[in-house]
Amino acid sequence: MAVLSTIQCVFSVVLVLFASPLPCLNVRAYQRPVMVQQTGKVLPKPQMMTVSAEAYTLAMSSFKFTYGSSSEMCDIVDQAFRRYYDLIFDVDGPKKAPKVPESMAELTVLQVMVKEPCKGAYPSLESSENYTLTVTAPMGMLVADSAWGVLRGLETFSQLIYRTDDGTMIINKTTVEDFPRFAHRGILLDTSRHFIPLKYIKQNLDAMAYNKFNVFHWHIVDDQSFPYQSVVFPDLSAKGAFNPYTHLYTQEDVKDVIEYSRLRGIRVVPEFDTPGHTASWGAGLPGFLTPCYDGSTPNGKYYAANPMLNTTYDYMTKLLQEVKDVFPDKYVHLGGDEVNFNCWKSNPDITKFMEKMGFGTDYSKLEQYYIKNILDISTSIGRDYIVWQEVLDNGVQDKSTVGEVWFENPTIQAVLERLTAKGYRVLLAAGWYLNHDVYNPGTDWADFYKLDPQVFNGTQAQKDLVIGGEACMWGEYVDGTNLIARLWPRASAVAERLWSNKDVKNMADATVRMDEQRCRMVRRGLNAEPLHPGFCQFEYD
């Protein structure tokens, strides 16, 4: 990394040398500070929005949310009313007494109309999230097919409201017709390299809701630790968590996360990555990993699931059956990335198995054999699945598979083109690895923003196979101390790319909205980091 950052530094020095008479402005260059005003701009930008100059006031004492007379009602919307009332009126925020100018009309009600039954609903890839919002005094209207559309509309509504310097709450006369461009808009958190306490997972779910993300991709276990407390294999966490008492997600915790997500219209897609990335499984599941050899003797090391044993598939069947019972989402992420063949190659039993199966010396065939079995298990228990891209490049799967693109091979666009040409649905994550830190954290969001998952050579049918994307926060250098600050507001750039129209790419406009969104998140209690010198209108209470 040192090399990269040096190049970056040298590069910026060179730039500055040409641009200015000064010898080195590299580090301490002046950037104009920005006082970020709350003006009611929405991020991600709605598909269609008309804002008039006519403005209304709102008052904490008189405003209320109601259901329309023929609307469906449910806990999801009930709780959202309470949540957004608190967010809008900043119950814990600035305590300036709002003034209500008499000349302005007051918005006193937002009436919500949900068309589909929503009691106990759980979001899915196919869920409708469209909504229509009309803000006119005294009563605004929010109409949506589903509760999920209502949640998105309430978020938009809350963002339209702003405060003047004297604390008056204002909303302009506005109409919004909105729907997401992509159905799958995710954030990946990695709870294996570092354990992330529930508190921060929930804070992150809040942040996701503020940015209309709808999938929490929970990379829950990996080489470093196994914090998921399994019912069928309790030893996995008892022996594979950093600490089986404190660094652990119990069944209660998982339920809590799923419910918290559901109420925000966020799906939880768990990832149980195999056959590689499984070092932490070994202690709690003896016989699951492949013994590695030096010559003809085992060297005491283990690596990757053992693909030649039936017990391996029995274990995986039991585990995935449990995953199906615990996680209501229709999809499970099965990983399948970065399998190193060295250990398999060293093992004489595997060698024999290869011969028996007619794989020759092509270990990728062995990998495919393993993956095929796992995918079949998943199908047989009734779960659709997502896998990392190399699984599809190896090409054994059926067309229902979703592939997640995570590295340039040779370019992001080439991978998208290749996989969609084979008819697979894809998710884009490459280019959105937000765990990568750069010198200039204030501007790297522009690169995330400019990346469009549908810009590659291909037919419209191929483009339609892109179902969305994910911002990834791998956990090597991230835990509760820095997770929220590092992820937000940088992930907001990805949020807009995945929600808004493909023509929304004006950087100047996006910059203003990113600024306001960052300050909005700060006001709502999140440690979203700054994008440039300056300050927020309402920074502290």
Added chain:
Amino acid sequence: MAPNLCRRRQWIKLCFSLVSIVLCCYAAGVFSLLRSGYTTRAGSDEPIKSSSLRFSRKTGGTGRYVVREAGHVWPKPQHQVSTVDVFVLSRDTFNFTYAPGSHRCEILDLAFGRYTEIIFSIDEAATGSKCDADTTCLVVLEVSVKESCKGASPHLGAKENYELSVAREGVKLKTDSVWGALRGLETFSQLIYRGEHGLYTVNRTDIQDFPRFPHRGVLLDTSRHFVPVKYILQNLDAMAFNKFNVFHWHIVDDPSFPYESIAFPELSKKGAFHPDTHVYTQKDVRTILEYARLRGIRVVPEFDTPGHTLSWGHGQPGLLTTCYTKTGKQRGALNPVLEATYQFMGKLLQEIKDVFPDQLVHLGGDEVNFACWKNDAEITQFMEKRGFDYYVKLQTYYVQRIMKNVESLGKVSAVWEDVAAKGQEGSVPKSTVIQVWRPGKWAQKMAQVTRHGLRTILSACWYLDLISTGEDWPPYYRCDPHAFNGTTDQKDLVLGGEACLWGEYVDWTNLLSRLWPRASAIAERLWSSQDTTDMEDASVRLGEHRCRMIRRGIPAQPLRPSACPFVPV
């Protein structure tokens, strides 16, 4: 209770014999992990791709990721001998006291209370940790301070040496000054670790310790973003945990002027981001100064001129040079040809002298943009009259006058290296401290500055606002302020260094996690002996120290995949 105690005793006995073995094994394990990590990252065959950051060929248990408490001290003491003999402590029975004949003062009184809280920070009731007749209990730490310390303020050259002895008879801490006592208490608190049953445990230890450099600083920038007092105080805590002793407060700059001046209140009224919420009042400043003093930390304020002063212009009309360029009316640096400028600065410096007790005042002097000076007819005339053939001379003229002013107030100036440009060194008073910040040829700069007999502090390799993915502390750790060609006399002119966290992309949301534990690497370089360069040893101790800071409430970010040995935060 009895069986439980019994088990605990057995564990202690076991620990006697095993502690060294365990530590060695653990160190070796982490080292191999680190080395493999370096191999992956430093491999020059191809640029870093996402894959290499996720890929882990390692197999095995999770235990090696869990940081173990072992009472390793950071920064490493100059001389330490520890044995496998262990003692235990309990909140109920342990006390700090003064030795007979020792000087006493509020600095230490308060430190006793603070370190009691720090040491016994984990809920003892939950662990049932008690000293009893069956264990070797330490019940007292006796401090002996030779010099009087009532109302003392830390200063450059203040003694920080101490001797600490942890033995069956008790703990003895002997120091010349109260500042040494603070450093010794910090060391003592770090020697204590928790055993399996929550017992606060400490090994028999003898330490003689003193800092390698007298100036060990952290720079915070409160102009590009306002940093609330709360976070400045938290950072002072973190500094004390790392034996830093200078808070370089880059308090104002182009973007904002949050210092509420007594003489010129308009400066912050019009130059702060917000005159009510984004200012440091005189009371705030006093709070910070006192909090720092009680921790043996000097506060060196920086009022950077003549450049980096755009925010000054709002509250003090006529102070800045105005010029007209293609892009319209612009403001440049302070106007160096007007007497009014020097009168203003004289009054401000007088206030700074009254408000900030430290002898050192940082005058900045870096990155002056000459564009506006070039466009000003009056300045051109002045230059001709004085025979200045280029603008650096005008800058020197300005800085010299300001430094004279500082000298007349009985203060000492610190400036950025720009002021001691080649050929200009003679214009700088010998007492001046030159801060070297430009990356690249910093070693040559240190050599040049010290050749002219000027004192210096290093920051060039320690700009912590520059970030990159991965474990980036090793380069900070390896950077040695004496690593330049020069005589011993020249080396002696190096006062130390500073970790700088410029504020473009940092505010209270991410300041502490970005600064710590990265700045800890610099803390050790500035405190410990020159030959403290063992990366393996440092890596283990830094891992423990990061978790220690977490336990003490500092959200220090992780160094690598890991878990701290207590409830996650």
